[in-house]
Amino acid sequence: MSHKLFNKKEIKPLIASPFVKNISEKGITYTDEFKRIFIAEYEKGKLPRQIFEECGFDVESLGMDRMHSATKRWRSAYRRD
Numbered sequence: 766m767s768h769k770l771f772n773k774k775e776i777k778p779l780i781a782s783p784f785v786k787n788i789s790e791k792g793i794t795y796t797d798e799f800k801r802i803f804i805a806e807y808e809k810g811k812l813p814r815q816i817f818e819e820c821g822f823d824v825e826s827l828g829m830d831r832m833h834s835a836t837k838r839w840r841s842a843y844r845r846d
Contacts, residue, residue, distance in 0.1 A: 775826040
């Protein structure tokens with residue numbers, strides 16, 4: 766889990782994203798659609814940062830730790846299912 770908290774300035778554009786289901790200062794929940802897009806693009810060889818950026822996310826606001834842990838969770842879930 767990331768220790769970085771979102772501030773109001775970061776939350777506003779994130780909640781407007783079609784790929785964000787919910788967000789609080791402590792965490793973010795992505796849509797299933799984004800997770801499917803992420804896995805498909807990752808399987809094609811794209812880097813996580815590139816996928817997040819191409820989907821309109823400010824990677825500086827998200828933080829590398831948060832993107833890394835999401836990548837691990839989604840890849841693990843994809844391999845299980």
